[in-house]
Amino acid sequence: MGWPVFGETTEFLKQGPNFMKNQRARYGSLFKSHILGCPTIVSMDPELNRYILMNEAKGLVPGYPQSMLDILGKCNIAAVHGSTHKYMRGAVLGLISPSMIREHLLPKIDQFMRTHLSNWDNKIIDIQHKTKEMALLSSLKQIAGSDSSSINQAFMPEFFKLVLGTLSLPIDLPGTNYRRGFQARKNIVTLLRQLIEERRLSKESHKDMLGCLMKSEENRYKLTDEEIIDQIITILYSGYETVSTTSMMAVKYLHDHPAVLQELRNEHLAIRERKKPEDPIDLNDLKSMRFTRAVIFETSRLATIVNGVLRKTTEEMELNGFVIPKGWRIYVYTREINYDPYLYSDPLSFNPWRWMDKSLESQNYLFIFGGGTRQCPGKELGIAEISTFLHYFVTRYRWEEVGGDNLMKFPRVEAPNGLHIRVSSY
Numbered sequence: 091m092g093w094p095v096f097g098e099t100t101e102f103l104k105q106g107p108n109f110m111k112n113q114r115a116r117y118g119s120l121f122k123s124h125i126l127g128c129p130t131i132v133s134m135d136p137e138l139n140r141y142i143l144m145n146e147a148k149g150l151v152p153g154y155p156q157s158m159l160d161i162l163g164k165c166n167i168a169a170v171h172g173s174t175h176k177y178m179r180g181a182v183l184g185l186i187s188p189s190m191i192r193e194h195l196l197p198k199i200d201q202f203m204r205t206h207l208s209n210w211d212n213k214i215i216d217i218q219h220k221t222k223e224m225a226l227l228s229s230l231k232q233i234a235g236s237d238s239s240s241i242n243q244a245f246m247p248e249f250f251k252l253v254l255g256t257l258s259l260p261i262d263l264p265g266t267n268y269r270r271g272f273q274a275r276k277n278i279v280t281l282l283r284q285l286i287e288e289r290r291l292s293k294e295s296h297k298d299m300l301g302c303l304m305k306s307e308e309n310r311y312k313l314t315d316e317e318i319i320d321q322i323i324t325i326l327y328s329g330y331e332t333v334s335t336t337s338m339m340a341v342k343y344l345h346d347h348p349a350v351l352q353e354l355r356n357e358h359l360a361i362r363e364r365k366k367p368e369d370p371i372d373l374n375d376l377k378s379m380r381f382t383r384a385v386i387f388e389t390s391r392l393a394t395i396v397n398g399v400l401r402k403t404t405e406e407m408e409l410n411g412f413v414i415p416k417g418w419r420i421y422v423y424t425r426e427i428n429y430d431p432y433l434y435s436d437p438l439s440f441n442p443w444r445w446m447d448k449s450l451e452s453q454n455y456l457f458i459f460g461g462g463t464r465q466c467p468g469k470e471l472g473i474a475e476i477s478t479f480l481h482y483f484v485t486r487y488r489w490e491e492v493g494g495d496n497l498m499k500f501p502r503v504e505a506p507n508g509l510h511i512r513v514s515s516y
């Protein structure tokens with residue numbers, strides 16, 4: 091378990107996936123370590139990972155760091171279990187149902203992407219920054235409709251501080267990311283409370299996520315204002331880094347694979363040909379984007395946007411013949427399965443065509459969107475956002491990398507100094 095306090099955190103962060111592979115070679119697919127401040131069981135066994143994700147009721151609940159739970163709020167979905175989780179999840183699913191996507195969310199996403207992707211011609215763009223802004227502002231528009239434009243500017247810097255805070259050590263001292271993140275949460279809560287109060291006074295009805303959450307007489311899920319606010323923060327947070335990083339990495343892979351870009355562009359030009367320039371992307375268009383969906387799955391797999399998920403034990407239990415003490419964290423590490431040659435031939439190559447066989451999406455060991463009782467409810471919404479972004483990006487522009495930007499793959503996929511591209515119109 092390494093050194094006191096630090097355990098094996100340094101090795102884990104420095105060697106990344108190789109640390110995990112070496113430990114597995116020495117100790118097997120289930121081993122203990124001490125990383126990121128906690129005694130942790132790492133599970134790299136696909137069967138066991140599935141079992142853990144399916145068996146929350148047996149005492150395998152989310153095990154996210156305290157800083158994250160403090161800042162996302164006590165009603166956020168990762169902080170609640172059992173029947174409360176079911177209720178909160180039901181409320182989220184109601185907001186992003188297929189009919190909500192078709193009637194209210196997709197039109198907002200389309201409108202947002204058209205504007206967000208305008209005027210990039212002849213510019214050098216940091217695509218990491220642009221996709222982060224996009225993920226946050228597109229969600230805000232879905233949440234608060236036209237009201238989002240009046241809160242965007244105040245919201246954005248606070249949200250970025252909140253995200254940093256959730257990934258920090260929970261040290262409540264002036265100047266720490268944790269303290270700043272916590273303060274940012276308070277400011278965000280104030281902004282959202284104001285919006286809720288203004289809407290109550292105006293009595294106007296709104297066809298956006300907040301409008302749905304506030305319509306308590308029509309909505310089967312009745313939430314308090316505090317719960318509504320935590321749900322909104324959860325939705326913003328869960329879709330933020332996942333959608334933005336997948337979009338950025340899709341741009342990267344498309345740049346490096348011209349044949350894939352060509353096929354993707356053909357798909358989108360064919361859609362555009364059927365429509366007038368001002369016609370928005372609708373659900374039928376989205377359904378016809380089969381290759382785009384394949385590009386998104388292949389990007390998530392090859393870049394491994396999500397390395398795994400965290401659980402903890404609520405009681406002492408036996409897993410694969412080992413006794414795991416109560417309260418230990420379990421890192422359900424799913425990265426390796428993305429490169430399994432039995433599932434993906436030539437696993438290190440970027441080959442979206444492999445996903446054109448739909449059965450690959452339903453295989454048992456696909457954990458890109460998690461699994462079991464907490465499988466991502468925002469999967470189709472996230473795919474809709476990334477697809478609409480790619481639609482306007484590849485039909486409007488061509489691009490080349492400025493070059494020299496460093497891309498980190500672990501512990502998170504990010505470009506520490508941005509990913510700069512030179513854009514010109516197509």
Ligand code: HEM
Binds near residue numbers: 186328330461466
């Ligand atoms: C490419 C995009 C996305 C990826 C790769 C992704 C991935 C994931 C993963 C792996 C989990 C499981 C976490 C766990 O088991 O602890 C999850 C859960 C979740 N995701 Fe997503 N996600 C994406 C987009 C979104 C979007 C757009 C939303 C917005 C509604 C969203 C909302 C959620 C929520 C609320 C949960 C928690 C579910 C629960 O605990 O029951 N996700 N996501």
